[in-house]
Amino acid sequence: GENVEQHPSTLSVQEGDSAVIKCTYSDSASNYFPWYKQELGKRPQLIIDIRSNVGEKKDQRIAVTLNKTAKHFSLHITETQPEDSAVYFCAASSNNQGGKLIFGQGTELSVKP
């Protein structure tokens, strides 16, 4: 089955700096890669996603890149703000696995003012 590895597990940056989180996946059939932000005790919130027919997607300060050949994808957050502090999860899914999401281990991002 699919396996998703996420790094780093913790990330501390100064306000205004950029943050990058990386994930690799094992199943070449995976075709959907969402990123979630989760605050303590809350549900995961979708912040951006990318499908396998696209190499990059951007939404204001957040961007995601996908390298299908290498089977890895990354989240880039620019001009970080203290409210970006949370746990971020990547995930992967494929239609032939019924669309179930397999999550990475999570990255705890801390943005220091």
Place this chain on the structure above:
Amino acid sequence: GAVVSQHPSRVICKSGTSVKIECRSLDFQATTMFWYRQFPKQSLMLMATSNEGSKATYEQGVEKDKFLINHASLTLSTLTVTSAHPEDSSFYICSARDRIYEQYFGPGTRLTVT
């Protein structure tokens, strides 16, 4: 946007009892719902995939007789934790998938077994 609710949000039960958690899609029909479990400071682990009108598909290592899943309608799936033990204490989250394959998460249920 699509809304998924879960009930209850928190439950405390005694060891050996059973607990039922409901997951509802409020404004769309969900042919597929997913159940996840999340321990403190860990990731979401998929427990099972629930399809309306059929038996749930459980992930490897998840006891189907302990975690009973019923998806009786296009808007409701239930997870029953039977004979709960303290090690079942966790945050249980459901998600519902709409017809264009977007997934929407419920707010989660915090289960504490004493």
